[in-house]
Amino acid sequence: MAKVELTINGKNHCFEVEDRTLLVNLIRDHAQLTGTHVGCDTSQCGACTVHMNGEAIKSCTVFALQANGAQITTIEGLAKNGKLHPVQQAFTQCHALQCGFCTPGMIMSVAGLLKNNPKPTDEQIYHGLEGNLCRCTGYVNIVKAVKKSAELLATQKQSR
Amino acid sequence: MDQHHHSPLFTVDGAKLSRLEDLRLITGKGRYASDWNDPQQLHACFLRADRAHANIVSINTDKALQHPGVKAIYTGADALAAGYLRSANFLTFAGKDGMKALVPDRPCLAIGKVRFVGDQVAMVVAQSHLAAQDACDLIEVVYEDLPAVIDPVAALQPGSVLIHDDIPGNSPFEAEAGNEAEVTQAIAKAAHVTKLSVDCTRVTASPMEPRAALIAYDKTTEQYTVHTPSQGVNMTRRQFAAYANNMSEDKIRVEVEDVGGGFGQRSSVYPEYVAMMIAAKALGHSIKWVSTRTESFLTDTHGRGNLITATLAMDENAQFTALRIDWITDMGAFLSPTGPVSHIRNPSTCLNGVYKIPALYGHFKVALTNTALVAAYRGAGRPDIAYAIERVVDTAALELNMNPADLRRRNYIPANEFPYKTATGSVYECADLPTLSAKALQLSDWSGFEARRLSSLAKGKLRGIGMSTVIEGTGAGMYPKDEIELSANAAGELTAHTVAHSQGQGHQTSFAMLISDAMQIPVEKIKIKQGDPARSPHIVGNHSGGSRSMVGAGTVCHLAALKLIEAAKSLAAEDLGVEPSQVSYSKGVFQAAGSRKKITLGELASKKTVSVKAEGAFSKQTFPNGSHITEVEVDPETGVSEIVSYLTVDDCGHVVSHTIVEGQVHGAVVQGLGQVFGEHIVYDKQTGQMITASFSDYVMPKAGDLKSIQVEECPTMSKLGPLGIKGVGEAGCTASLGALVNAVVNALHPYGIKHIDMPLTPAKVWATIEQAKSQR
Numbered sequence: 044m045a046k047v048e049l050t051i052n053g054k055n056h057c058f059e060v061e062d063r064t065l066l067v068n069l070i071r072d073h074a075q076l077t078g079t080h081v082g083c084d085t086s087q088c089g090a091c092t093v094h095m096n097g098e099a100i101k102s103c104t105v106f107a108l109q110a111n112g113a114q115i116t117t118i119e120g121l122a123k124n125g126k127l128h129p130v131q132q133a134f135t136q137c138h139a140l141q142c143g144f145c146t147p148g149m150i151m152s153v154a155g156l157l158k159n160n161p162k163p164t165d166e167q168i169y170h171g172l173e174g175n176l177c178r179c180t181g182y183v184n185i186v187k188a189v190k191k192s193a194e195l196l197a198t199q200k201q202s203r
Numbered sequence: 204m205d206q207h208h209h210s211p212l213f214t215v216d217g218a219k220l221s222r223l224e225d226l227r228l229i230t231g232k233g234r235y236a237s238d239w240n241d242p243q244q245l246h247a248c249f250l251r252a253d254r255a256h257a258n259i260v261s262i263n264t265d266k267a268l269q270h271p272g273v274k275a276i277y278t279g280a281d282a283l284a285a286g287y288l289r290s291a292n293f294l295t296f297a298g299k300d301g302m303k304a305l306v307p308d309r310p311c312l313a314i315g316k317v318r319f320v321g322d323q324v325a326m327v328v329a330q331s332h333l334a335a336q337d338a339c340d341l342i343e344v345v346y347e348d349l350p351a352v353i354d355p356v357a358a359l360q361p362g363s364v365l366i367h368d369d370i371p372g373n374s375p376f377e378a379e380a381g382n383e384a385e386v387t388q389a390i391a392k393a394a395h396v397t398k399l400s401v402d403c404t405r406v407t408a409s410p411m412e413p414r415a416a417l418i419a420y421d422k423t424t425e426q427y428t429v430h431t432p433s434q435g436v437n438m439t440r441r442q443f444a445a446y447a448n449n450m451s452e453d454k455i456r457v458e459v460e461d462v463g464g465g466f467g468q469r470s471s472v473y474p475e476y477v478a479m480m481i482a483a484k485a486l487g488h489s490i491k492w493v494s495t496r497t498e499s500f501l502t503d504t505h506g507r508g509n510l511i512t513a514t515l516a517m518d519e520n521a522q523f524t525a526l527r528i529d530w531i532t533d534m535g536a537f538l539s540p541t542g543p544v545s546h547i548r549n550p551s552t553c554l555n556g557v558y559k560i561p562a563l564y565g566h567f568k569v570a571l572t573n574t575a576l577v578a579a580y581r582g583a584g585r586p587d588i589a590y591a592i593e594r595v596v597d598t599a600a601l602e603l604n605m606n607p608a609d610l611r612r613r614n615y616i617p618a619n620e621f622p623y624k625t626a627t628g629s630v631y632e633c634a635d636l637p638t639l640s641a642k643a644l645q646l647s648d649w650s651g652f653e654a655r656r657l658s659s660l661a662k663g664k665l666r667g668i669g670m671s672t673v674i675e676g677t678g679a680g681m682y683p684k685d686e687i688e689l690s691a692n693a694a695g696e697l698t699a700h701t702v703a704h705s706q707g708q709g710h711q712t713s714f715a716m717l718i719s720d721a722m723q724i725p726v727e728k729i730k731i732k733q734g735d736p737a738r739s740p741h742i743v744g745n746h747s748g749g750s751r752s753m754v755g756a757g758t759v760c761h762l763a764a765l766k767l768i769e770a771a772k773s774l775a776a777e778d779l780g781v782e783p784s785q786v787s788y789s790k791g792v793f794q795a796a797g798s799r800k801k802i803t804l805g806e807l808a809s810k811k812t813v814s815v816k817a818e819g820a821f822s823k824q825t826f827p828n829g830s831h832i833t834e835v836e837v838d839p840e841t842g843v844s845e846i847v848s849y850l851t852v853d854d855c856g857h858v859v860s861h862t863i864v865e866g867q868v869h870g871a872v873v874q875g876l877g878q879v880f881g882e883h884i885v886y887d888k889q890t891g892q893m894i895t896a897s898f899s900d901y902v903m904p905k906a907g908d909l910k911s912i913q914v915e916e917c918p919t920m921s922k923l924g925p926l927g928i929k930g931v932g933e934a935g936c937t938a939s940l941g942a943l944v945n946a947v948v949n950a951l952h953p954y955g956i957k958h959i960d961m962p963l964t965p966a967k968v969w970a971t972i973e974q975a976k977s978q979r
Contacts, residue, residue, distance in 0.1 A: 061333060063333070075240075076231070077231070077234070077235075077237075077238035078230070078231015078232065078233070079231070080235070080411075080412070080463075081237070081413070081493075082411045082412070082413065082496065083413075083496035083897070083898050084495045084496050084497060084897070085496065085897045085898055085899050087897070087898035087899060088411060088496075088898060090411060117231065118229075118230065118231035119230065119231040119232075121230075122230055125216075125217075126217075127218050127229070127230075131229040131230065132218070132219070134225075134229055135218070135219075135220045135221050135222070135225040135226070135229055136212060136219060136220075136221060137221070138209075138221040138222070138862045138863070138865070138866050140225060140228055140229065141464075141707035141708070141709065141866055141870060142410065142411065142412070142461070142462065142463045142464040142465075142706055142707030143224070143225075143228030143229075143233050143461060143463070143707070144233075144235060144410070144411040144412040144461075144463030144464060145411045146228055146229060147229075147231050150229060165907070165910070166907075168906065168907075169905070169906045169907030172905070172906035172907075173905060173906070175906075176411060176898065176903050176905070177411065178408075178409055178410055178411050178464050178466075178870075178874075178903075179411075179464055179707045179866075179870045180866060180869060180870050180873075181869035181870045181871075181872060181873030181874075181876075181904070181909055181912075182873065182904070182905070182906040182907070182908070182909070183869050183873075183909060183910075183911065183912055184866065184869065185906060186906055186907070186910075
C-alpha cells in the first residue's frame with residue numbers, strides 16, 4: 044500500500060492505495076470524482092485526460108503514486124466561480140458532444156492544447172486530438188469547437 | 204457551408220447551450236453505468252475462454268477461492284442451477300417453408316463447452332476489483348480443444364465441425380423474401396445482367412462507454428435493481444426477465460441515467476449481467492462489474508458481417524427488371540436477441556433500394572461460427588442492403604458505359620407512385636427521389652467533375668466521385684404503442700417521462716422542443732426524464748433504436764402536450780367557474796372567455812393534479828431517404844485515400860432540431876467512413892483469436908478523417924404522425940458505405956479495377972493498383 048497526498052481541484056487529499064493503482068482510479072474511486080472516464084485499457088481514447096501540474100495528461104498512464112504532491116485539475120474543477128471555461132462553452136455551442144462520455148477528456152485535452160498553442164492550424168488541431176476518440180460526433184463539430192475555444196480564450200485575454 | 208442550420212441556443216443558469224443535457228455533460232456531472240456505486244458493493248471479474256472452441260474438462264477454483272478478498276466463484280453449474288440458460292430472441296417471423304429458428308441455449312456461464320474467444324467461463328466476486336482480477340488468474344481450467352470454424356461459408360459446408368450439437372449444418376435459420384421464379388425468369392430474359400459479391404465486413408459499434416453494471420437484490424421485495432447502459436429500460440427489463448428463467452418483469456427494476464453511446468450494441472442484455480444476479484442474491488451485496496475495452500471487443504455484439512451477392516437484371520433501355528440478393532449472415536457462436544431480425548427483416552423491407560424493380564427475390568442464410576455474437580449496429584441490415592445495391596448499380600453503369608447518375612435517374616421510383624408497394628410486400632410511405640437526387644447532383648456540381656478530376660491528376664492524384672441514394676424503414680417497434688406521461692408542477696414547469704432512452708441523441712432537448720412548441724412554454728422549463736424505475740414500468744413504449752424515437756416517443760410528446768392543455772382546461776374551468784369550452788389557453792395561462800378571470804398552469808398545478816398520459820401507435824413504417832455524393836483523391840504511390848468533399852441531402856421529414864439532425868448525420872457518416880477505410884474485426888482463421896481486440900489494432904476514425912461536410916435537407920412529410928417526422932439516426936451510415944466505396948472504385952477505374960472489398964486501407968488499395976498494373 045502507498046500513501047498519496049495530492050491536490051485535486053484545489054482541495055487537499057490523502058489516500059492509502061494499492062501500489063498499482065492508476066491515477067484515474069484514485070480520481071474516480073477514492074476521490075469519487077466520476078467526471079473523468081475510462082474508455083479503454085491501452086491509453087488510446089483519452090477519456091481520462093486531466094491536468095497534472097498544468098499539463099494535460101492521460102490519467103490512466105500515471106500511477107497514483109507518481110502524482111504524489113501534484114496539483115490535479117479534473118473536469119469538475121474547470122469552471123471557475125460558476126462560470127464555464129471557454130472550452131466548455133465552445134463544446135456545447137458548437138454541438139461538439141452527443142453522448143458526452145468522451146467529452147470531459149476532450150475538453151481537458153483541448154484546454155491543454157490551446158494553452159500551449161493558442162492559435163492552432165487545422166493540421167495542428169487534428170494532431171492535437173489524435174489521442175482522443177469520439178464515437179458520436181464524427182469530429183467535425185469538435186474541430187469547430189477547438190477554433191471557437193481559441194477565439195473565446197483570445198477575447199478573454201484581451202478583456203483582462 | 205458547415206452547419207448553417209444551427210438551431211438557437213438555450214440559456215440555463217446563465218450558460219448558453221445547444222442542448223439541455225449539455226450542462227451536466229460538460230461539467231463532469233453526467234452519470235453513466237460505471238458511476239453508480241453502493242458502499243457495500245462487491246466486484247465481479249470474468250474468466251473468459253482463451254480459445255475458440257473446446258470442451259471444458261474441469262474447472263478447479265480451489266486456489267482462487269483462497270485468494271484474499273474473494274467471496275465466491277460461479278461457473279456453469281451455477282447457471283444450470285439458476286436456470287439462466289436462454290437469452291431473449293426477437294425473431295418472430297417464419298423462415299423458408301415455414302421453418303422456425305433453432306435458437307441455441309446460451310447459459311450465462313458456459314456449461315461444458317466454450318464456443319468463442321471471450322466466452323464467459325467463470326465469475327469471481329471479491330471485495331475489490333483487483334482481488335477479483337487476480338483470483339481469475341488462479342482458476343485452473345482443463346480444456347479439450349476442438350477445431351474452430353471462423354469463416355461463415357466454411358461453417359455452412361457439409362462436414363464442418365458443429366458448434367452446437369443440436370444445430371445441423373451450423374445454420375439455425377434460413378429465410379426468403381419475394382418471388383424466386385419471377386426473378387429467375389426475368390434474369391433469363393434480360394438484355395444485361397450485372398452480378399457483384401460484396402463483403403459487408405464485421406465491425407464493432409465501440410461506444411466510448413464500456414459495458415458495466417451494478418446489480419442489487421432486495422430480499423424483502425425479491426426485486427433486482429439494475430444500473431447498466433440501455434437503449435430503453437422496458438426492453439432491457441424484458442430481456443433480463445426472459446434470460447433469468449422467465450421471471451416476472453416486475454422483479455426487475457432498471458434505473459439508468461446517461462448512456463455513453465449505444466448504436467444497437469446496448470440493446471442486448473448480456474450474460475454477464477444475469478450471472479451477476481445469481482451473486483447479488485446469494486451474497487446479499489450489490490455486485491459491480493466494468494468491462495475492459497478488450498472485453499468489449501471480444502464480447503460486445505459485433506455489427507454487419509454479411510456476405511451479399513446482388514444480381515441485377517435490366518432491359519435494353521437499362522430499366523431494372525429484377526434483382527436477386529443472396530445473403531449469408533454470420534451471427535457468431537449464438538443468436539443475439541436482435542441479430543437475425545436485423546439482418547433479415549430490415550434488408551427484406553428495402554430489398555429494391557430506391558428503385559422500381561418489378562421482380563425481387565432475397566435468400567438469407569444464417570451461419571454460426573466460433574466468433575463473438577453479431578447484432579444490430581446503427582442501421583442493422585439497412586446499410587448492408589443499401590451498400591450492396593448501390594455498388595451493383597454503379598457496377599452496372601460501368602459495364603454499360605453509362606453515367607451512374609443517369610442510370611439511377613432512369614430507375615428511381617417516381618414521386619407519384621408513392622405509397623409504393625415493393626415486390627417483397629413492404630409499402631414505402633412517401634419520398635421524392637428524383638427531386639432529392641437532382642438537388643444533390645446540382646449542389647455537388649456532379650457535371651463539373653471531369654475538370655476537377657483533371658486538376659487532381661495534374662497533382663498526381665486519382666480523383667473519384669461516388670453517389671449513393673438510399674431509403675430505409677423506421678418507426679415500428681416491439682411494443683404496440685409509445686406512451687408519454689406529462690405533468691405540470693406549481694412552478695409551471697413540465698416533466699415528461701419516456702422509456703425511449705437517449706444514448707446521445709439529445710432527447711432531453713428535442714422532446715422538450717416539441718412540448719415547448721405545443722404549449723408555448725420556454726424549453727428551459729421542460730424536463731424529460733428517462734429510465735426512472737418508479738415511472739417506467741407504467742409506461743408502454745419502445746427503446747431508442749432503428750431511428751424511431753422522434754417518430755414514436757417524440758411525436759407522442761407533442762400529443763401529450765395537446766392532451767395536457769385540454770385536461771387542464773377542464774380543471775381550470777372548475778376553478779374559474781365557467782364551462783371548459785369557455786376556457787382558452789395561451790403561454791401557460793388559462794383564461795375564461797369574456798372575463799378577466801384567469802389562472803396560470805403553475806397555480807392550477809398547485810391546487811390539482813395536472814398530469815396526462817398520451818399514446819401513439821406507429822405499427823406501420825415511415826421511410827427516411829437521402830442521397831450522398833462524395834469525392835476522394837487517391838494517391839497511387841501510397842494507396843492513401845483522402846475525402847475532398849462530402850455532401851448529404853436527406854429527407855427525414857419534419858426536422859425538430861436542425862443542430863441535432865446535423866450532428867446525427869455527421870456521426871453516422873463518419874461511422875460509415877470508419878468501416879470503409881479502416882474498421883474491421885479480424886479473427887485468425889485457424890485459431891479464432893481476435894487480432895483486432897484493442898484501439899491500437901482496430902482503426903477508429905479520428906479528427907481530420909472527414910474535414911468538412913455539407914448537410915442539406917429535402918423533406919417530404921410523413922403522414923404516420925401529425926408532425927411529419929421520419930427519423931434520422933441511421934441515415935448517414937446507410938448511405939455513406941456505398942458513396943465512399945463508389946468514389947474510391949471510380950478513382951481506380953483507369954486501372955480497370957471494378958471492385959475492392961472494405962476496408963479500403965492504403966495497403967490494400969496500393970496492392971490492388973499494383974496488381975492491376977501488372978495485369979495490363
